[in-house]
Amino acid sequence: MNGRSTLNRLLLTVSGLVLLGGGLLILAAGLDLYRRLHLAPPADLPLVTPHDVLLSRADRTRWSDQGWWWPAVIAGLALTVVLALLWLLAQLRRHRPGSVDLGGTPPPDNVELRAGALSHAITTETRALTDVAHAHVHISGRPAHPRLRVDLTLTEHGTPGSVLRALCLGPVAHAxxxxxxxxxxxRARLDVGSHKARRVR
Structure with a gap:
């Protein structure tokens, strides 16, 4: 799991827990569960009975006559919108580099290796390995520091150890x-293809 996926899951988990907790508290007050079940509501909770409101009129108008109130609200909302847009743009940014930087001393000039071409070449060579029924290679990371993710489907006679050795010494080393x-x-993910069961006599 990369850093972006971890951050996304963390943000979604925290947001989900906050929304779930708030919704349960509002639902408990709306259904009058505290009185019906003889439970003590959380301290300083504004919503306890179905007739309570989240913000009283005094709370809503407490800061309205202050000169800093509306600029602070607008700035907070603008910051929230900007952060949401930045997060959205980060999701739309493709995870796969368009090209891979070639190494060497000195590195070659005006030579570009497309990531799709390299991925196709590694996939073709990997599919030709013994005991490999299907393979797909995905390139991620930055152009100067690419990473490979190889999805392999083995034949029914394939063994993971021998296939991994052949992958490391063959397609990965050649790339x-x-x-x-x-x-x-x-990083390789191995799976075993489905096959018909044999009848033993």
Whole structure:
């Protein structure tokens, strides 16, 4: 799991817990559960009975005559909108680099290796490995520091250990040599293809 996914899940979890807790408190007050179940409501909770309101008129108008009130509210809302837009743009930004920087000393000028071409080449070589029924390679990370994610489906006779060794010594090593990248981390996810059960006599 990358940092962006972790942050997204954390924000969604916190937001969900806050909304769920607030909704349960409002529902308990609206259904008058505290009185019916003889429960003590949380301290300083404004909503306890169905007739209570979240903000009284005094609370709503307490700061309205202060000169700093409306600029502070507008600034807070504007900041919230800006942060929401930044988060949205971060989600729309593609996770896959458009190209991969070629290594070497010195690095070649005016030479660009498309990430899609490299991914296709590694996928083709990986599918040709023994005991591999299907393979797909996805390139992520930055152009100067690409990462490989390899999804493999093994045949019914394939063993994970031998396939992983062949993957590391074959397609991954060849990609590292061809691009000149000194460090090319790869993560493989293995699955076993479905096959018909054999009848034993």
């Amino acid at each position: 590292r040599d061809c691009t000149g990248v000194t460090r090319l981390p790869a």
